[in-house]
Amino acid sequence: MAMDVGGAKGGVKSDINVTPLVDVMLVLLIIMMIVAPLLQQGVKMSMPTAYNTSEKPDTQDQTQVFIDANSKLYVNTIEVAEADLVPRLQTVLEEKAERTVYLKGDKDAPYGAIMKMMDALRKAGIETVALITETDRTHPAAPAGAPAGRGGQGGQ
Numbered sequence: 001m002a003m004d005v006g007g008a009k010g011g012v013k014s015d016i017n018v019t020p021l022v023d024v025m026l027v028l029l030i031i032m033m034i035v036a037p038l039l040q041q042g043v044k045m046s047m048p049t050a051y052n053t054s055e056k057p058d059t060q061d062q063t064q065v066f067i068d069a070n071s072k073l074y075v076n077t078i079e080v081a082e083a084d085l086v087p088r089l090q091t092v093l094e095e096k097a098e099r100t101v102y103l104k105g106d107k108d109a110p111y112g113a114i115m116k117m118m119d120a121l122r123k124a125g126i127e128t129v130a131l132i133t134e135t136d137r138t139h140p141a142a143p144a145g146a147p148a149g150r151g152g153q154g155g156q
Helices: 019-039 082-093 111-123
Strands: 063-067 073-075 078-080 100-105 128-135 151-154
Touching (some): 063 111, 073 111, 100 111
Parallel strands (some): 063 100
Antiparallel strands (some): 073 078
């Protein structure tokens, strides 16, 4: 960069040096890239395992419901009270083209909590529910090409 400090042309040239500004912006960008994935936490749960599973499609616009071991109910990782469950499901699904809901239940969740969620899904008008599990790679009848740690689905 050329710098003119005055002299023969008769004045001080006032230019902004953008190098420090660019450095600060790049550091902020790097910090945001590191922190953003850490903020996207899901519901902590231990999934039941199954050996006869199929691949679950990974799309960002799918609707997921969760039941944890303490019978807490979640819609898209947001905790919802039992009384607000049906209206919340209807609100989430009214603008969605795909009306399939993926249900993830903790393996230690009571059966009654899973049935409460299933009843709420029916009341909200949802006909297709996929049950998500972890693939059991230790079972002798497990599919040979089943990836470890991936969920499977079973329709209702």
